[in-house]
Amino acid sequence: MIRCGCGACVVLISKYDPLHNRVDDFTASSCLTLLCSIHGCSITTSEGIGNSKQGFHPIHERFAGFHAS
Numbered sequence: 001m002i003r004c005g006c007g008a009c010v011v012l013i014s015k016y017d018p019l020h021n022r023v024d025d026f027t028a029s030s031c032l033t034l035l036c037s038i039h040g041c042s043i044t045t046s047e048g049i050g051n052s053k054q055g056f057h058p059i060h061e062r063f064a065g066f067h068a069s
Contacts, residue, residue, distance in 0.1 A: 012044040 009030040014023050015038075030043075050057030056064075 011046075013038060014042040014044070015040070 011030045
């Protein structure tokens with residue numbers, strides 16, 4: 001049985017659209033995303049937007065402030 005609901009593994013996927021000459025961004029649960037489906041994409045994880053050494057992103061601060069997982 002596959003379950004997905006905690007949101008702990010959500011990542012930002014950026015993919016270039018050559019038809020419209022733009023980059024489209026969308027989110028996905030990494031635990032359910034097939035590796036072959038993200039070929040040529042850029043992946044940004046939570047750690048990619050901030051960390052304890054360089055400073056937390058406002059999203060991290062909100063998670064901590066509301067005791068989110």
